[in-house]
Amino acid sequence: MTSTKAEDADANRSRRRSSTAIKESLRELSLQLSLLNHQISAHFDLRDTDFDCLDLVKRHGPISPSALARRAGLHAATMTGVLDRLEKGGWIVRERNPADRRAVVLRARRERNPKLFGLYSGMNTSMDKLLTQYTVKELERIADFLRHTADAGRTATDDLAAR
Numbered sequence: 001m002t003s004t005k006a007e008d009a010d011a012n013r014s015r016r017r018s019s020t021a022i023k024e025s026l027r028e029l030s031l032q033l034s035l036l037n038h039q040i041s042a043h044f045d046l047r048d049t050d051f052d053c054l055d056l057v058k059r060h061g062p063i064s065p066s067a068l069a070r071r072a073g074l075h076a077a078t079m080t081g082v083l084d085r086l087e088k089g090g091w092i093v094r095e096r097n098p099a100d101r102r103a104v105v106l107r108a109r110r111e112r113n114p115k116l117f118g119l120y121s122g123m124n125t126s127m128d129k130l131l132t133q134y135t136v137k138e139l140e141r142i143a144d145f146l147r148h149t150a151d152a153g154r155t156a157t158d159d160l161a162a163r
Contacts, residue, residue, distance in 0.1 A: 026149065040119045046089070049074070053082050054091050054108065062095070062105035073161050 003011070041051035049072070056071050057063060063071075069079040083106065086092045091112055097103040131139060 036120075036123060040116070043119060044089070044116075046091075047082075047085070049078075050082050050085050053079075054086055057086075057092055057106050058108040062097075062107045064097070064103060064105055065094075068106060070161070073157065 037051060038048055041048055044051075046054070053068060053072050053074075056068055060067075060071065065079055065083060066076065068083075069076055072079070074082065083092065083094070087094060090109060092106050092108055094104050095107055097105045134142065
């Protein structure tokens, strides 16, 4: 069975509308997560940039300060201030790199995690409830989509940073 040009045009319009709706929803999600993170960072008297850098250290650490600065898109001098504040607040430690004793790596202090995770508990509870509505296959598909979306965002960020 072949489709008509009108059916193809309708399918294309429907795909564009759905694609636009997804992009708008992702922007709204980004905004809401940013606002949540802002509230949590304010609870700990952290600047938003400090909180972002802490999250990067937690996800990618141990990491060198220069690698963190590249990932965060921050100048080295700015990064020094961020790291000083995070270290003073007890969020990270600077350690000698075992592979190169002249170099420093950053590690997040795990003992601070329970207080931090506690503030995310409302969001986590809401997400757990939401996710019960989906089959395992649907959850796998959503997780795959989100991984690819994060990869696209990382690539776009890297491309902008390289300009």
